[in-house]
Amino acid sequence: MQIKELLIEAKEKDASDLHLNVGIPPVLRINGKLIRLNLPELTPEITHEMIYSILSEKQKADFEKYGELDLSYELINISRFRVNIFKHRRGEGAAFRLIPEKIKTLSELGLPSILSDFTEKDRGLVLLTGPTGSGKSTTLAALIDIINKNRYDNIITIE
Template identity: 40%
Template sequence: MELNDLLAEMIERQASDLHLAAKHPPTLRYWGALSPVVLNGEPLAELGRDDVARLFASYLSDEELGAFRSGRDVNKSIEWEGHLFRSCFFQTRDGAAAALRLIPTSIPTLEALFGDDVETFRRLANLKRGLILTVGPTGSGKSTTTAAMLDEINRTRRERIITIEDPIEYVHQSKMSLISQREVGADIESVEQGALSALRADPDVILIGELRTPEAVRIAFALAETGHLVFSTLFAVSVSEAIQRLIESFPDSPDTMRRMLARSFAAVISQRLLPRANGRGRIPINEILLANTRVRGLIGGGATDLTVAIEAGRDEGMRTMDDAVLEAYRRGDITYDTAWNAVDNRERLGPRPVEVGVQEQSS
């Protein structure tokens, strides 16, 4: 077994990630779940202590091998058969380990992701300025949603788009727009340096891959306030938590940051992925907060729980996470059990439907 065999299987299975670790068989992640690799109908054996290093040997330079042997992680991009993989090679107590992610070159459209709910996302992609923040836990599809909105702009408008990413998640090709992607470590020293540098490139649209530091947050606010459309992501489980986290990034000047956020943001989208009722993948479910006079006033005045404001803005395209879950269930996209586990107010879901066969038997 060679690494190329595993990469080929990864592509064939449309897996997002490949995990290699001593004392465990090679494992793929697809549709969010881990599954051991099966080649030619046979499950693979556990990897030995030195197997991962052997699999990667031809892909690492002498300098990278030296860095790894000295105990440092090695992060690099691997190209194979026209596909690009982001890899992390590291040491563990049991030996070498690695994680590889397939970087998609095909970006899903907003229609493919959101179906009947697409109009709100199209309106956001048509904005000229403001901060559009997509939040959620790891693996919730934040980068995919952001990439789809960027691609909507790229396909339909003549704009200058610059992305600042660590690392690059999707590869964009210029269409109607002119797009340049910059990666931390390869093209720029840091997200903050790249975002400031982007200002000198006459951008209309800027993607900051993730707001990890207070300085990155401050720069994103400033870029949005100066007339740019800014996209970014943040780890938070809800819209309200995202607002609170942004403000708490600046404990010495929370009032100033509230006002900056109120002036600069256009939308906060909280996303999670739920399993489809047909068992074929997962569907994005979104809580959406849009900027309007009332919402800006609440944020500027110190409010962080904006549920009531979202409920009042349903006619404008806002919705709570419960709204989105219930809509998906009523469309038949998710099962009752999935909806039951995802909603906060289960009374809105109602009783479990009685199955036809069970009803006939009881009568």
């Protein structure tokens, strides 16, 4: 079982996430539902091997030191992923969030057009908050895309 194959399958099945946890098969989140793949349960050794196959030496050292690591990962010509790697009582685990190639518009996201008013401000602080998976980064990308298409300003984001 290779991590690249699992990430390609996640992309092909239009999953938003791939979860790797010891003791269960790999899991895809598709339309908000967790679906176990028809594969063997992940062992600590297999999970470790898959996770470490995508890490640099520095990332490995940081993960071993802190027990957690956030990074971005790209499969060239396939997709980009936001990755959280962690340790838990059964071993190591990872969550891969697929980053969409195309930035959706506010209307495609089903958001009110009044949100675009924030893109017309000359200065200020905008806080976009919510639980994991609620669409904060997706909404922010749509707003920044509007700014980038209409202005030449410096934009700073902190996540």
